[in-house]
Amino acid sequence: MAIQKWGESFLKSGLPLEHLTLLALKSISWECELHYEYFRLNREKQQRRFEHDVIAYSPNLENNDLRLLIECKYHDESRFWVFLPCDTEDHLAQYGALSAGENLNVNSAVIHSAPYECLSNPESESLLSLAPKCVWGVTVSMDGTRQPNAVEEATKQLGFGFVPYCLERYYGFHNSSAISTLPVIVTRARLLRLKPTINSFEAVRHASSPNEIADELPWLWYYHAPNGDLLDHNMDEIDAYKKQSKYAGKKPVAEQLLSLWTFPHWIAVLNIDAVASAVTQLYDDFISLPKNFSRDKIIAAIWKERARERAARKLK
Secondary structure (H helix, E strand, O other), X not given: OHHHHHHHHHHHOOHHHHHHHHHHHHOOOOEEEEEXXXXXXXXXXXXXXXXXXXXXXXXXXOOOOEEEEEEEEOOOOOEEEEEEEOOXXXXXXXXXXXXXXXXXXXXXXOOEEEOOOOEOOOOXXXXXXXXXXXXXXXXXXXXXXXXXXXXXXXXXXXXXXHHHHHHHHOOOOOOOOOEEEEEEEEEOOEEEEEOOOOOOHHHHHOOXXXXXXXXXXXXXXXXXXXXXXXXXXXXXHHHHHHHHOOOOOOOOHHHHHHHHOOOOOEEEEEEHHHHHHHHHHHHHHHHHOOEOOOOHHHHHHHHHHHHHHHHHHHHO
């Protein structure tokens, strides 16, 4: 009994979930980095240290680099996450997603390529077709009681960490070509999506189990509606980058920085048992998308300029 109690306590630390996530990704030839640390301003505008649980790097295929920014959230089997369906543009419009006339179903709204857009047809809509689309999620216990919202906590951590990560890793021009990034949540919680046919309180009130009113999913797309705090945070991070980088105004870097402001739009939420299969689906679709890396010459020119500047400094 004591051993079981100790084991459950250790599971709640989250470390075993990170370990199993790493093993699942390793099984499909992805490389992982655990506990990536970065700095960003907190709400009090103070520089603080934060971290992402896992950074996953796609198999080494030239010009098809995809990276996953992963937040791991452990839950015991007595709790699950319930989401609202989000199948149509009308659903998105209810949450202000289309208030500016932006089509958020396109692939360029799912993954962010940096420091320039590498998809030949960023307006294609293949990625979101791989899993059901959802919005708003809550954490519920098996007896129906609402719990502290781990969905909101996980999406907030990913949301506030996405832009700082991209600015440091990709807009520093450390890579020879553009790399695409997707935010991901991995959880042990069961994932449930309210059935679109549920249209009355009575249907919910008389449900004896969650499966009577919701469909269980191995993984799903979660629409992340950015609030004012996140948009202000993203803009502050981008403005700080612009002040220290003379390359921020160069096309097409400036265009991608502008699109980064409202990211992330969509987050892939995966049950731990579906990590390998879901990531394989995502990557297979991603590598099938036509790419355009003609703008690599811009990065090459920046590299040469920086090399000349470093050489000049050494001579002084």
